[in-house]
Amino acid sequence: MSSRPRRTCVAILATMIAAMLLGSPAQAADKDPDLTVTITSLSPSWLKADAKITMRGTITNNDDHAWDEVQAYLVIPATPFTTRAQLDDAIDNGDAYTGTRVIEPGAFDELGDLAPKQTVSFEITVPYGQLGISGGTGVYPIGAQVLGTDTDGTRANDAIGRATTFLPNIPSDQKPVPTTLVWPLLMPDYRGVDGNYHDPVATLALISPGGRLRNVLDLARSVPQSSATVLIDPALLVGIDDIANKRHIAKGVELTEDQTALAKAFLDELLAYLRSHNIWILDFDRPDVLALAANPDLRRGLAEAVDAATQSAITTYQISGRRVTWPTRRGVTPSLLATERRDGETPMIVTPASVPGWERRLGSLVSYDSTRGPLPLLVNDVLDAGVPGGTSVVSLRQRILSDAALAGLQRAIDSKSHADAVTMVDPTWDPGANAAGAGLSTAFGAPFARGATLDDLLTRPLATYAGRVPTTSSVKPVSRTQLQAAADLAATGKALSSIDTDDEDVNATIARQVAGIVGVRWRKDPPLGVRVANNLSSRADVELTKIKVEGPPSVTLSSSSGGFPLTIINDTADDIRVGVQLDSTNPALDIPSVKPVDIAAGERHTMTINIDLGRQNTTQLTARVVSTDGTVIAVSEAFNVRSSKIGVMLWVAIGLAGVLVLFAMFRRFHRRRSVSKSSTTDRPVDDD
Numbered sequence: 001m002s003s004r005p006r007r008t009c010v011a012i013l014a015t016m017i018a019a020m021l022l023g024s025p026a027q028a029a030d031k032d033p034d035l036t037v038t039i040t041s042l043s044p045s046w047l048k049a050d051a052k053i054t055m056r057g058t059i060t061n062n063d064d065h066a067w068d069e070v071q072a073y074l075v076i077p078a079t080p081f082t083t084r085a086q087l088d089d090a091i092d093n094g095d096a097y098t099g100t101r102v103i104e105p106g107a108f109d110e111l112g113d114l115a116p117k118q119t120v121s122f123e124i125t126v127p128y129g130q131l132g133i134s135g136g137t138g139v140y141p142i143g144a145q146v147l148g149t150d151t152d153g154t155r156a157n158d159a160i161g162r163a164t165t166f167l168p169n170i171p172s173d174q175k176p177v178p179t180t181l182v183w184p185l186l187m188p189d190y191r192g193v194d195g196n197y198h199d200p201v202a203t204l205a206l207i208s209p210g211g212r213l214r215n216v217l218d219l220a221r222s223v224p225q226s227s228a229t230v231l232i233d234p235a236l237l238v239g240i241d242d243i244a245n246k247r248h249i250a251k252g253v254e255l256t257e258d259q260t261a262l263a264k265a266f267l268d269e270l271l272a273y274l275r276s277h278n279i280w281i282l283d284f285d286r287p288d289v290l291a292l293a294a295n296p297d298l299r300r301g302l303a304e305a306v307d308a309a310t311q312s313a314i315t316t317y318q319i320s321g322r323r324v325t326w327p328t329r330r331g332v333t334p335s336l337l338a339t340e341r342r343d344g345e346t347p348m349i350v351t352p353a354s355v356p357g358w359e360r361r362l363g364s365l366v367s368y369d370s371t372r373g374p375l376p377l378l379v380n381d382v383l384d385a386g387v388p389g390g391t392s393v394v395s396l397r398q399r400i401l402s403d404a405a406l407a408g409l410q411r412a413i414d415s416k417s418h419a420d421a422v423t424m425v426d427p428t429w430d431p432g433a434n435a436a437g438a439g440l441s442t443a444f445g446a447p448f449a450r451g452a453t454l455d456d457l458l459t460r461p462l463a464t465y466a467g468r469v470p471t472t473s474s475v476k477p478v479s480r481t482q483l484q485a486a487a488d489l490a491a492t493g494k495a496l497s498s499i500d501t502d503d504e505d506v507n508a509t510i511a512r513q514v515a516g517i518v519g520v521r522w523r524k525d526p527p528l529g530v531r532v533a534n535n536l537s538s539r540a541d542v543e544l545t546k547i548k549v550e551g552p553p554s555v556t557l558s559s560s561s562g563g564f565p566l567t568i569i570n571d572t573a574d575d576i577r578v579g580v581q582l583d584s585t586n587p588a589l590d591i592p593s594v595k596p597v598d599i600a601a602g603e604r605h606t607m608t609i610n611i612d613l614g615r616q617n618t619t620q621l622t623a624r625v626v627s628t629d630g631t632v633i634a635v636s637e638a639f640n641v642r643s644s645k646i647g648v649m650l651w652v653a654i655g656l657a658g659v660l661v662l663f664a665m666f667r668r669f670h671r672r673r674s675v676s677k678s679s680t681t682d683r684p685v686d687d688d
Contacts, residue, residue, distance in 0.1 A: 058121050
């Protein structure tokens with residue numbers, strides 16, 4: 001007998017003996033084995049009579065020691081689950097639901113020794129007849145269990161690694177149910193304290209060949225168009241576009257032309273996909289709606305900024321879709337639902353924990369009666385949450401099929417059931433570089449699954465969820481300090497956009513910054529969130545202070561009316577349009593405003609202000625630079641203006657003095673002529 005069959009027989013015998021022992025099974029010296037088992041292939045996708053079950057996968061040894069004589073077994077129970085409740089209870093109760101190992105000769109894979117950090121592949125093929133199942137209708141948990149010998153020679157009957165997925169067995173005549181796959185695409189990066197992206201290089205890695213977002217997009221494109229909905233965060237589009245154009249990139253980060261070209265190409269592909277598919281649009285950068293609802297005095301201005309950022313991105317990238325709100329798990333309260341109801345057509349994504357008493361028969365989309373009217377809720381119920389093993393394209397496919405199978409069984413016994421199969425992909429999941437060829441689309445070819453989009457589901461009558469949403473939340477939202485800084489930034493941004501001649505760009509930029517600093521991501525690092533918020537707000541305030549107005553120290557008019565110079569300084573990098581208002585300490589004066597003027601970036605503009613004091617002798621003026629909507633941008637120091645009435649008297653005196661001089665000259669001239677004539681008349685006559 002060769003060494004391999006001999007080892008096989010020995011391993012089988014050892015396993016059977018261990019299973020028959022009445023006492024506690026032997027425990028490995030390593031009481032907490034760390035092996036990752038992932039199922040990468042399962043054929044067929046749903047049970048068929050006389051089929052051979054072939055399962056492939058990988059095993060990674062995460063321990064710092066080797067495992068010897070490693071074997072991989074297929075595991076399946078004798079009877080299937082027929083309801084979600086049964087399956088959920090089994091998962092909650094532990095690993096017993098995974099069933100029995102198939103130990104028939106040739107029905108398991110011997111892998112030999114597994115070194116630390118090593119990954120090996122396994123393949124198990126079991127004929128239908130050796131599965132030991134009843135063949136009943138329902139969903140069978142099916143998986144792989146790994147046995148191995150520890151370094152001290154201990155070989156336990158307990159698995160040192162396992163992975164589980166599901167295999168439906170459904171009659172071909174069962175009516176298909178609506179089946180939808182939801183792809184969340186979120187912005188992975190943020191703008192930091194300096195206003196630049198924290199790690200644009202990491203984002204580039206995600207969209208490059210082999211990167212997570214690249215892999216997700218490739219996989220999403222392999223699924224039928226009519227069977228999927230994309231949940232898009234507009235901040236992702238803006239972020240990739242900024243990288244492609246080297247915007248908001250720190251000076252120390254060098255991006256090559258190849259990298260920016262890659263970003264542009266990915267953005268073009270993503271936009272093409274979005275424009276051809278059903279999409280639901282998240283608020284920009286996924287704001288913390290729980291924090292906003294808890295601060296109603298700040299919420300309005302911040303919500304307006306978030307909406308402006310979202311609408312700007314929708315317009316810029318020419319996408320259209322239904323708006324949707326996505327609060328965090330355990331962050332949903334009745335007051336939040338009422339606050340976020342909006343127009344009644346904006347769904348909110350929640351988890352089953354947020355809607356106690358919700359049943360699958362109600363469907364994934366239900367109507368909730370808030371205090372402000374009905375609101376559609378999308379319940380993200382994960383079938384395989386908590387099952388062992390890594391997530392793969394195969395486990396996702398089997399989850400979709402099993403959801404559809406169980407929903408169909410539920411509808412078969414309840415004519416009023418709205419049960420469906422909506423599967424939301426984990427937004428952090430990386431399906432791998434070759435995922436597009438792993439057969440995910442076959443899930444929508446099953447006779448019991450009918451492809452649909454979320455909008456398709458939302459256009460049908462919704463069942464009403466009548467349960468009671470928890471009145472309080474157990475999570476800690478973004479702090480009021482951070483929201484206040486965001487509100488200050490929004491106010492400053494509103495002032496800046498009101499004077500910029502290209503105000504749409506300024507408004508969008510500030511709105512995106514505001515949305516970015518109220519995002520749920522800051523719950524993980526509140527101190528950093530506050531620093532970023534305060535810094536961005538301060539930077540906006542500094543920008544506003546670059547606009548100044550200067551008047552003269554004092555003005556003396558030569559009469560009751562006159563003019564004086566006033567200079568507006570624009571040290572910003574943008575062209576502005578502003579006017580001037582003059583305030584007087586003398587309420588009797590009515591000084592007209594100066595019409596708006598355009599001032600180029602980095603330029604000064606001096607204008608002449610005309611004023612008429614009338615009967616007043618003096619007043620104190622303050623000049624205010626204002627936007628076209630009256631927002632005050634800058635204020636000058638107060639200066640005095642006085643009227644010199646003595647100037648008129650001076651001119652009168654000068655005139656009178658001139659007249660007197662002329663009169664004196666005339667008298668003197670006349671006197672001289674009179675004296676001269678008198679002298680001639682009185683001269684004696686000469687007798688000669």
